[in-house]
Amino acid sequence: MERVDELIIVIGSAQESHTLSNPFTAGERIEMIRRTLEGNNIDLSTIYFIPIPDILMNSVWVYHVKSFSPNFDLIISRNPLVLRLFKEAKYEILEPPPYDRKIYNSTYIRRLMIENNNEWEKLVPTEVSNYIHEIKGDERLRSIAGLS
Numbered sequence: 001m002e003r004v005d006e007l008i009i010v011i012g013s014a015q016e017s018h019t020l021s022n023p024f025t026a027g028e029r030i031e032m033i034r035r036t037l038e039g040n041n042i043d044l045s046t047i048y049f050i051p052i053p054d055i056l057m058n059s060v061w062v063y064h065v066k067s068f069s070p071n072f073d074l075i076i077s078r079n080p081l082v083l084r085l086f087k088e089a090k091y092e093i094l095e096p097p098p099y100d101r102k103i104y105n106s107t108y109i110r111r112l113m114i115e116n117n118n119e120w121e122k123l124v125p126t127e128v129s130n131y132i133h134e135i136k137g138d139e140r141l142r143s144i145a146g147l148s
């Protein structure tokens, strides 16, 4: 928000939920991010959330994103495929540095949840752990994994 006037947060793979890699619906993911921003007193009036389902053709994904989103001129991401596709489409890119990626890593956090190890709670914002408990998201993940 220090660098941009308005921020569009794209919720990717929006069609997915209740899977091991994407246990939460796009709406639940929006709720997590909104609550975290609100909890950190970040003004939400210039932040938009756009859920975007995946498509089978990477070569036209940038156009797909554009068709769901208000206009934008800077891409902020660390996902290699996202960076590649937007670079090819000549967009300006901002790649934030990794922050202790060994533990702040979704695959690791989901594994802790599946193992019923409460250490995951320390790796997400308090607003997110509270919300996941509220919707029994950790139980959902264990049941998808066939463990409860």
Ligand SMILES: Nc1ncnc2c1ncn2[C@@H]1O[C@H](COP(=O)(O)OP(=O)(O)OP(=O)(O)O)[C@@H](O)[C@H]1O
Binding pocket: 021, 077, 078, 079, 096, 097, 098, 099, 100, 101, 104, 105, 106, 107, 108
């Ligand atoms: N600690 C971090 N520092 C910087 N960027 C991060 C960090 N954690 C995640 N990211 C970036 O945020 C995005 C989401 O990462 P995240 O680990 O949540 O899920 P993911 O890339 O879908 O991986 P996974 O396959 O583990 O779910 C990625 O583009 C990633 O590079």
Ligand SMILES: NC(=O)c1ccc[n+]([C@@H]2O[C@H](COP(=O)(O)O)[C@@H](O)[C@H]2O)c1
Binding pocket: 011, 012, 013, 014, 053, 054, 055, 056, 057, 058, 061, 077, 078, 079, 081, 082
């Ligand atoms: N062909 C496609 O649908 C396509 C291409 C590139 C990225 N994506 C999506 O962009 C998102 C990138 O997410 P992360 O930044 O969390 O890694 C993912 O949801 C991914 O599925 C989709």
